[in-house]
Amino acid sequence: xxxxxxxxxIFLLTASVGFAEDKNNFISFTENKGxxxxxxxxxxxxxxxxxxxxxxxxxxxTDGISYQQYRIDxxxxxxxxxxxxxxxxxxxxxxxxxxxxxxxxxNNYKIEKEIALAGYNNYYNVPEGTAPALFVKAYKEVWLKNxxxxxxxHYYGSGTTLKYDFVVAPQSDYQQIKIRIAGAKLNxxxxxxxxxxxxxxxxxxxxxxxxxxxxxxxxxWELDDNILTIKLGKYNKAEKLxxxxxxxxxGTYYGGDDVEFGQACATDAxxxxxxxxxxxxxxxxxxxxxxxxxxxxxxxxxxxLIKFNTNGVRQxGTYYGG
Numbered sequence: 001x002x003x004x005x006x007x008x009x010i011f012l013l014t015a016s017v018g019f020a021e022d023k024n025n026f027i028s029f030t031e032n033k034g035x036x037x038x039x040x041x042x043x044x045x046x047x048x049x050x051x052x053x054x055x056x057x058x059x060x061x062t063d064g065i066s067y068q069q070y071r072i073d074x075x076x077x078x079x080x081x082x083x084x085x086x087x088x089x090x091x092x093x094x095x096x097x098x099x100x101x102x103x104x105x106x107n108n109y110k111i112e113k114e115i116a117l118a119g120y121n122n123y124y125n126v127p128e129g130t131a132p133a134l135f136v137k138a139y140k141e142v143w144l145k146n147x148x149x150x151x152x153x154h155y156y157g158s159g160t161t162l163k164y165d166f167v168v169a170p171q172s173d174y175q176q177i178k179i180r181i182a183g184a185k186l187n188x189x190x191x192x193x194x195x196x197x198x199x200x201x202x203x204x205x206x207x208x209x210x211x212x213x214x215x216x217x218x219x220x221w222e223l224d225d226n227i228l229t230i231k232l233g234k235y236n237k238a239e240k241l242x243x244x245x246x247x248x249x250x251g252t253y254y255g256g257d258d259v260e261f262g263q264a265c266a267t268d269a270x271x272x273x274x275x276x277x278x279x280x281x282x283x284x285x286x287x288x289x290x291x292x293x294x295x296x297x298x299x300x301x302x303x304x305l306i307k308f309n310t311n312g313v314r315q316x317g318t319y320y321g322g
Contacts, residue, residue, distance in 0.1 A: 027051060027157020028117055028138040029060065035123035035133040043130070048111065049142055053162045056203075060142065060155065064101040064180075069200040070094065096183070096200045102147065103178035103227070109147045115140035148176040166230075168241040177243075179228040186223055194221050194228070210235070211242045219243065252312055256281025260304070271310040279304045279319070290318035 029049035036047045036059065049060040057068040076091035116137050123133040144153040150172025154165045168174045184196035184203070192207030208230050210217035218233030230243060254260070258280035265275045279285055280301045286293040295302045302321030308314055 026140070026160060027053060027162050028140055029113070029142045029155065030121070030138040031113070031136055033123075033133040033136050034126060034130065035136065037127075041127055043127075049139075051138075051162070053157075053160055058162060063105065064099060066097055066099050067196075067203055068095065068097045069198060069203075070096075071200050094200065096198050098181065098183040098196055098198055098203065101180040101182070102153075103180050104176065105147050106149065110145040112143040112145055113137075113139040113141075114143065149173075151176060163244075166243040168243065170238050170240060174230065174232060174241060174243065177230055181226050181228060186226060186228070188221050188223055192220050194223075209244045211244070212236055212239045217241070252308075254306065255279070256284035258282070272315070273308045273310075274305065275308075276303065276305045278302070286318050287314070287316045290316050292319040292321075295319050296322040 029051050031049055032044070032047045034043055034045075036044045036050060038044055044059075046061045046063070047059045048062060051058055055070060057070070059066040059068065071094045072090045072092075073094055074091040075088050078087055078089045116139050121136045121138075123136060126132055141154065141156040144155075147153045150169040151174065152167040152169075154167060156163055166174070166177060181196060184198050187195040187197060189195060194205045196203040196205075208219040208221060210219040210230075210232055212235055217235040220231055222229045222231050232241075232243075235241060254262075254275070256279065260277060260279045260281060262275060262277040264277065265273065267273055278301050279295070282295050285295070285304050285306075292302075296319065299321070302319045304317065304319055306314060306317040
């Protein structure tokens with residue numbers, strides 16, 4: 001597959017958008033070989049990868065990552081050529097960028113690209129006298145190895161959502177991680193999640209989660225002015241540590257006309273979610289054709305089991321009991 005891109009959209013940080021993404025349009029990271037430019041049409045060699053997630057473009061820089069949101073304010077009809085029917089195109093667009101900086105990082109960290117997508121892009125929309133960017137590849141995952149001493153940063157996608165983890169080697173100090181955010185008002189909510197509030201919406205990251213093997217380590221954000229750090233509870237410094245600031249993809253209430261207790265949750269290999277618990281409700285629990293569509297009469301409570309797909313759409317629900 002070979003794509004030739006002749007025009008660019010000019011943003012505060014600008015890339016030609018025509019990524020060689022997979023058929024599911026999942027998150028990917030397109031390498032910068034000279035095609036990324038600023039609003040003055042000047043190259044941005046500090047940008048190493050770019051991609052998009054919904055109405056947000058992200059540019060991974062050598063010292064951080066930029067989230068660029070956009071909104072189409074007005075549309076106009078563009079006249080067709082030689083009698084061809086015209087089309088509706090954006091007339092005015094509002095763009096806003098939030099910059100994240102990794103403070104105190106090593107200058108010699110190593111970049112590793114994983115799982116190349118099929119094909120490549122060629123970019124000819126470059127300033128006069130500049131060579132085109134040819135054979136530009138996109139990847140599913142990016143590792144920044146030893147970004148801090150003994151700490152790697154892993155960027156990847158979960159469906160169409162951008163995610164990242166810090167991987168802390170044994171005996172390494174996780175408190176090296178300091179994140180400065182410019183261009184957004186920061187707020188830590190009561191549930192521990194972080195909000196980056198911008199004129200074009202809120203970029204939200206969940207309360208950080210930390211793991212060692214199957215054991216979860218207490219973790220939470222701390223904010224001092226615009227510097228964000230992560231604080232952990234007790235953990236084994238002799239073992240590898242994973243710090244994962246989750247991004248909520250969807251959420252839902254589930255229940256009926258009485259009381260429910262959610263008690264278990266699991267996923268399968270495709271990412272479908274199964275939840276189970278106890279219910280006293282007689283409605284809004286089971287779906288038509290399920291294993292047991294009505295609550296049993298032997299007691300005032302039954303078990304329930306439900307399945308959601310990766311988009312949060314219920315596939316089926318059933319009572320279980322007697």
